[in-house]
Amino acid sequence: xxxxxxxxxxxxxxxxxxxxxxxxxxxxxxxxxxxxxxxxxxxxxxxxxxxxxxxxxxxxxxxxxxxxxxxxxxxxxxxxxxxxxxxxxxxxxxxxxxxxxxxxxxxxxxxxxxxxxxxxxxxxxxxxxxxxxxxxxxxxxxxxxxxxxxxxxxxxxxxxxxxxxxxxxxxxxxxxxxxxxxxxxxxxxxxxxxxxxxxxxxxxxxxxxxxxxxxxx
Amino acid sequence: xxxxxxxxxxxxxxxxxxxxxxxxxxxxxxxxxxxxxxxxxxxxxxxxxxxxxxxxxxxxxxxxxxxxxxxxxxxxxxxxxxxxxxxxxxxxxxxxxxxxxxxxxxxxxxxxxxxxxxxxxxxxxxxxxxxxxxxxxxxxxxxxxxxxxxxxxxxxxxxxxxxxxxxxxxxxxxxxxxxxxxxxxxxxxxxxxxxxxxxxxxxxxxxxxxxxxxxxx
Numbered sequence: 174x175x176x177x178x179x180x181x182x183x184x185x186x187x188x189x190x191x192x193x194x195x196x197x198x199x200x201x202x203x204x205x206x207x208x209x210x211x212x213x214x215x216x217x218x219x220x221x222x223x224x225x226x227x228x229x230x231x232x233x234x235x236x237x238x239x240x241x242x243x244x245x246x247x248x249x250x251x252x253x254x255x256x257x258x259x260x261x262x263x264x265x266x267x268x269x270x271x272x273x274x275x276x277x278x279x280x281x282x283x284x285x286x287x288x289x290x291x292x293x294x295x296x297x298x299x300x301x302x303x304x305x306x307x308x309x310x311x312x313x314x315x316x317x318x319x320x321x322x323x324x325x326x327x328x329x330x331x332x333x334x335x336x337x338x339x340x341x342x343x344x345x346x347x348x349x350x351x352x353x354x355x356x357x358x359x360x361x362x363x364x365x366x367x368x369x370x371x372x373x374x375x376x377x378x379x380x381x382x383x384x385x386x387x388x389x390x
Numbered sequence: 391x392x393x394x395x396x397x398x399x400x401x402x403x404x405x406x407x408x409x410x411x412x413x414x415x416x417x418x419x420x421x422x423x424x425x426x427x428x429x430x431x432x433x434x435x436x437x438x439x440x441x442x443x444x445x446x447x448x449x450x451x452x453x454x455x456x457x458x459x460x461x462x463x464x465x466x467x468x469x470x471x472x473x474x475x476x477x478x479x480x481x482x483x484x485x486x487x488x489x490x491x492x493x494x495x496x497x498x499x500x501x502x503x504x505x506x507x508x509x510x511x512x513x514x515x516x517x518x519x520x521x522x523x524x525x526x527x528x529x530x531x532x533x534x535x536x537x538x539x540x541x542x543x544x545x546x547x548x549x550x551x552x553x554x555x556x557x558x559x560x561x562x563x564x565x566x567x568x569x570x571x572x573x574x575x576x577x578x579x580x581x582x583x584x585x586x587x588x589x590x591x592x593x594x595x596x597x598x599x600x601x602x603x604x605x606x607x
Contacts (some may be wrong), residue, residue: 194585373540379403
């Protein structure tokens with residue numbers, strides 16, 4: 174039997190990550206308990222949703238005092254992280270790659286960016302934001318030596334498509350793809366495609382649709 | 391009646407944006423027609439899904455030759471963009487803000503980043519990636535003068551929460567929030583929260599769940 178639930182829906186995982194961040198903030202402020210409707214209000218959802226999410230990970234509240242903040246953080250940590258640190262590599266240390274690395278360096282997570290790659294000779298061999306930056310030719314070797322299981326793709330779309338085979342060969346298990354190239358990997362490799370253009374086009378469509386509906390009322 | 395469908399599901403909008411990018415690439419290569427199963431294969435989904443998405447926007451194919459690439463691009467453009475250009479402001483011109491701006495400057499979209507904001511005195515009053523960078527104190531004035539309807543938040547989480555009221559007051563209709571602060575806006579303002587930590591934690595969970603399931607088989 175797995176020692177944590179392995180069938181939690183995607184949206185619940187997203188919310189658990191968000192609850193955790195809020196809980197950490199309150200924990201630092203000395204708050205010991207929080208009610209589901211308070212947590213719900215902060216995240217703009219219903220208390221029923223919060224309770225349902227936490228029931229999925231086997232967590233219940235003291236009806237009088239609400240959830241124990243410290244214990245709930247530990248519960249969510251166990252789901253999201255488990256015992257061991259996950260090593261991550263960033264491929265492409267331009268503005269986006271550096272923004273992501275800096276952002277993670279400033280957090281204390283069990284997800285750690287431990288290697289970076291770039292084709293720029295002025296970056297290769299250097300340490301950027303405390304992370305060593307390697308040449309693409311060392312890809313498989315570095316992946317193996319550093320026990321890296323997830324890669325973040327923040328390089329140009331054209332170059333990303335050429336990385337599919339090396340990523341499979343290196344035994345990578347998860348890919349966070351920020352490029353506009355749709356990448357297909359075999360089953361067993363988790364892929365999240367997050368093209369910023371798509372996200373922005375979506376916001377723009379719903380803004381336009383709301384305006385159109387308003388104009389036609 | 392609206393001159394375009396205003397009730398298209400979120401996931402379909404995302405896919406239309408992605409199809410469009412693929413179609414543009416093939417269009418540049420001189421490809422005139424494409425079958426739904428080809429488009430589906432590129433995006434790792436089923437042909438049924440592609441046909442269903444395109445039926446939603448009233449587009450059908452010539453059974454013998456597939457979709458007309460040029461006409462389909464125009465159809466999707468009409469849904470995503472409409473007639474007019476949408477002006478966007480980026481708030482926070484650190485690495486992430488600059489990465490987003492550079493990325494958009496290199497595309498020819500009807501979504502345009504036309505203003506940037508920062509608190510860094512060395513950036514305010516300058517032009518960064520061809521975009522003027524303003525002080526936060528000029529926020530409402532710049533929003534109005536530049537007819538900006540969408541803002542991208544790429545600043546520290548703490549500062550983002552202080553922007554909720556100014557954003558509402560400036561009549562902004564869409565917010566793309568890259569910070570880790572959950573922001574709640576009144577109905578009528580479209581908000582997409584895209585915290586990179588959440589996305590990465592999600593990938594890490596599904597990698598861990600897959601490994602756990604494998605070990606227990």
